[in-house]
Amino acid sequence: MIDDKAALVAAINQTMPFGKYAGRKLLTLPEPYLVWFHSNGFPPGKLGEQLALIYEVKLNGLEGMLRPLLK
Template sequence: MFQLNNPDPQILVALVKMKMPFGKYKDTVLCDLPVSYLEWFGKKGFPAGKLGMLLQTLLEIKMNGLGELLVTIKKMESGK
């Protein structure tokens, strides 16, 4: 999971590049998923592995008002 005191930039890049592989929001970039969908996973259980870790991290970022961080990273990555 993303830790504010020791952030892994690759996690943030994955959040703005990786697409949801299944479900209602299939093919939606993870950072564009609505909080309600992430909260649903929080109640039902996050998927195993990297995807689950990314969704859990994304929920923490959005719930703590840090969504603009992802907007900035997404712009930087699209400019490469």
């Protein structure tokens, strides 16, 4: 459970490294951008896993609850 929480906090606070929204925290990415990745494929590796997690967070309406964890 501790690893899950740490992974969630890390994903929320990860900065998007490329593209139109480079420099933004993953939690603040617009939902349509994440839907596009979901439809076209997330990038490989840790970033892709984090984007997929944030997609699920937004899909389930949990963004507001997690905003206080932004650093």
